Amino acid sequence: MTGLRARQKADRNRRILDAAAALFREVGYDSARIEDIAERAEISVGTFYNYYENKGDILLATVSMEVEEVLAAGRSIVDNPPASVMGALDALIGEYYDHSLYYLSKEMWRTAMAIAIQQPESPFSKRYTELDRRLCEQISTLILKLKAKGVVAIDVDVEAVGEMFFNNLNMMFTEFAKRETMSLDDLKARVSRQNRPLATLIAAR
Amino acid sequence: MTGLRARQKADRNRRILDAAAALFREVGYDSARIEDIAERAEISVGTFYNYYENKGDILLATVSMEVEEVLAAGRSIVDNPPASVMGALDALIGEYYDHSLYYLSKEMWRTAMAIAIQQPESPFSKRYTELDRRLCEQISTLILKLKAKGVVAIDVDVEAVGEMFFNNLNMMFTEFAKRETMSLDDLKARVSRQNRPLATLIAAR
DNA sequence: AAAAAAGATTGAATGAATTCATTTTTTAAG
DNA sequence: CTTAAAAAATGAATTCATTCAATCTTTTTT
Numbered sequence: 001m002t003g004l005r006a007r008q009k010a011d012r013n014r015r016i017l018d019a020a021a022a023l024f025r026e027v028g029y030d031s032a033r034i035e036d037i038a039e040r041a042e043i044s045v046g047t048f049y050n051y052y053e054n055k056g057d058i059l060l061a062t063v064s065m066e067v068e069e070v071l072a073a074g075r076s077i078v079d080n081p082p083a084s085v086m087g088a089l090d091a092l093i094g095e096y097y098d099h100s101l102y103y104l105s106k107e108m109w110r111t112a113m114a115i116a117i118q119q120p121e122s123p124f125s126k127r128y129t130e131l132d133r134r135l136c137e138q139i140s141t142l143i144l145k146l147k148a149k150g151v152v153a154i155d156v157d158v159e160a161v162g163e164m165f166f167n168n169l170n171m172m173f174t175e176f177a178k179r180e181t182m183s184l185d186d187l188k189a190r191v192s193r194q195n196r197p198l199a200t201l202i203a204a205r
Numbered sequence: 206m207t208g209l210r211a212r213q214k215a216d217r218n219r220r221i222l223d224a225a226a227a228l229f230r231e232v233g234y235d236s237a238r239i240e241d242i243a244e245r246a247e248i249s250v251g252t253f254y255n256y257y258e259n260k261g262d263i264l265l266a267t268v269s270m271e272v273e274e275v276l277a278a279g280r281s282i283v284d285n286p287p288a289s290v291m292g293a294l295d296a297l298i299g300e301y302y303d304h305s306l307y308y309l310s311k312e313m314w315r316t317a318m319a320i321a322i323q324q325p326e327s328p329f330s331k332r333y334t335e336l337d338r339r340l341c342e343q344i345s346t347l348i349l350k351l352k353a354k355g356v357v358a359i360d361v362d363v364e365a366v367g368e369m370f371f372n373n374l375n376m377m378f379t380e381f382a383k384r385e386t387m388s389l390d391d392l393k394a395r396v397s398r399q400n401r402p403l404a405t406l407i408a409a410r
Numbered sequence: 411a412a413a414a415a416a417g418a419t420t421g422a423a424t425g426a427a428t429t430c431a432t433t434t435t436t437t438a439a440g
Numbered sequence: 441c442t443t444a445a446a447a448a449a450t451g452a453a454t455t456c457a458t459t460c461a462a463t464c465t466t467t468t469t470t
Contacts, residue, residue, distance in 0.1 A: 005417075005466060034457065044420045046459085055457065114319035120383040129383070160399045167376035167399075168369050178325040178334070194365045194372075201406035210436060210447075217449095239427065249450045254428070 015041040016051055020058045021103075029059060029111045053122055056115035060124035063104065063112045067131040070099045071138065078142050085146060085199040090192055092142055093169050096135070097184055100173070109177040136166040143202075153204045161202060168194055220246040221256055225263045230308070234264055234316045258327055261320035265329035268309065268317040272336040275304045276343065283347050290351060290404040295397055297347055298374050301340070302389055305378070314382040341371040348407075358409045366407060373399055 019040035023032040034055060038045045052058045073095050081088040100109070116128040140162030146152040169191055176187045224245035228237040239260060243250045257263045278300050286293040305314070321333045345367030351357040374396055381392045 003467075008466095009418090033455095045457090046420050047418075049458070050418065110322050110325070114323040117315050117322070117379060117383060118319040120315070120385075157398070157402050161402050164369065164373050164399050164403065167373040171372035171376045174322060178322060193362070194369050197362050197366050197407065198369065198403050202402065208437075213436095214448090238425095250427090251429085251450050252448075255448065260427070 012041070012043055012047070013051055016043065016048060016058065017061060021062045024059065024062065024108060025103075025105075028105070028107055052124075054119075056111075056119065057122060057124045059108065059112050060115060060122075060128050063108070064124065064127055064131060066099075066103050067128075067135070070096055071131070071134055073099060074135075074138050078138060078145060081142060081145055083149075083151065085151060085203050086192070086196065088142055088146060088151075089165065089195050089199060090188070092139070093191060093195075094188055096169070097173070097176075097187060101184070106177045106180060109173075113174060113177065132170065135170075136163060139166045139169075150204055152202050156202045161198065164198065165195060217246070217248055217252070218256055221248065221253060221263065222266060226267045229264065229267060229313060233310070234313055257329075259324075261316075261324065262327055262329045264313065264317050265320060265327075265333050268313070269329065269332050269336060271304075271308050272333075272340070275301055276336070276339055278304060279340075279343050283343060283350060286347060286350055288356065290356060290408050291397070291401065293347055293351060293356075294370065294400050294404060295393070297344065298396060298400075299393055301374070302378070302381075302393060306389070311382045311385060314378075318379060318382065337375065340375075341368060344371045344374075355409055357407050361407045366403065369403065370400060 016037065020032070020037045023037055023040065026032075034045055034048055037058070038048050041048075052061070074092055077088075077092045077095055082091050104112075112128070115122075116125045119125050120129070140159055143152055143156070143158045143162050143165075147154065147156065147158060152158075172187060172191050172194070176182050176184075221242065225237070225242045228242055228245065231237075239250055239253055242263070243253050246253075257266070279297055282293075282297045282300055287296050309317075317333070320327075321330045324330050325334065345364055348357055348361070348363045348367050348370075352359065352361065352363060357363075377392060377396050377399070381387050381389075
């Protein structure tokens with residue numbers, strides 16, 4: 001049986017996460033004070049710091065939940081991809097992008113990205129980087145699948161190509177988050193255009 | 206003749222910039238306190254905030270100087286590029302990367318990137334983004350030059366390809382800044398491998 | 411079941427960025 | 441040359457994330 005201590009710990013952890021996620025959505029990251037998060041979670045400020053190293057950590061924890069969902073959604077596309085290279089890429093990348101604003105605002109994404117860059121050694125930053133790696137891997141897996149189906153030429157360096165597609169879509173998402181005026185459709189159209197040359201050239205002839 | 210006020214303003218601005226750049230190099234961004242920067246520049250803390258919106262702004266101002274230099278160095282490679290697509294890309298990108306650690310540490314780069322993402326509306330953030338755009342443009346210009354020389358196929362979408370190379374090298378530089386253990390040579394080798402498929406495929410046959 | 415040890419919680423204290431009401435300096439007007 | 445208006449500089453006060461010594465709770469030992 002789980003001891004009282006372990007149960008209380010899990011319970012507090014969830015209360016903190018819920019309180020923070022709610023506050024971030026309500027007032028944005030910067031205006032959400034640790035004191036307020038602690039008050040909502042019915043703990044003290046000090047306790048907050050026993051659970052998370054710093055304010056950024058709790059945001060990255062929120063983001064991680066979101067990315068896990070995206071990965072799961074992506075899996076079903078990779079398992080049964082559209083028949084063309086461009087079609088498959090547009091479908092998977094479109095899924096990523098459409099999902100991205102479901103829980104998180106552009107401001108929250110910007111902050112999360114900023115923290116992940118700035119404190120790469122913090123545990124949640126590592127987790128975030130790990131999730132990026134898995135997204136990148138998923139793109140490569142898609143290309144590999146297309147190769148197996150004979151849609152992509154046999155001599156293509158799948159990993160190199162997958163990394164290039166991923167780095168491009170990731171960088172473009174960063175730009176999207178930076179520009180409040182840029183729409184999801186703009187983003188998808190631009191990335192699609194960027195992908196076309198490489199996608200066309202790696203297609204089996 | 207420039208009034209006294211204008212001259213004093215320019216002078217103070219330079220003193221602040223010099224003081225900050227020196228302190229950042231000596232003790233790193235986080236440990237450099239506004240109070241110390243102000244003391245070195247022989248102004249008050251309040252005056253600092255009349256010249257820069259916040260601490261991040263002054264770092265981005267420092268970084269901008271560095272990127273201007275890189276752009277200038279890149280120009281001479283674009284004007285007289287190596288004869289192959291891979292050769293030309295490796296040369297230009299190598300120049301960017303080698304230059305990057307001349308004035309700035311990885312920690313300073315990380316902080317600058319983080320700030321540029323987080324506060325995209327601040328004046329220096331816009332300047333930083335603008336410099337990124339010009340770097341991207343320089344890559345496209347290189348491809349265009351190679352096309353004119355008959356090294357790159359005539360039907361290639363230069364802009365799309367240039368953006369993809371750039372976004373990839375930029376994302377990889379971010380990863381480089383995040384990993385304290387990654388060397389410049391590792392970085393160059395990985396990017397070179399990533400570039401090869403697209404570089405080969407766009408070459409005129 | 412009492413005592414000791416280990417583990418957690420707490421909130422007041424610390425330190426650094428940022429603000430803002432006041433003072434000082436420069437320019438323009440009479 | 442004085443004086444009023446505009447622009448800048450100033451630093452004490454504020455705000456907020458983070459720390460840490462003291463206290464309380466749970467678990468383990470006897």
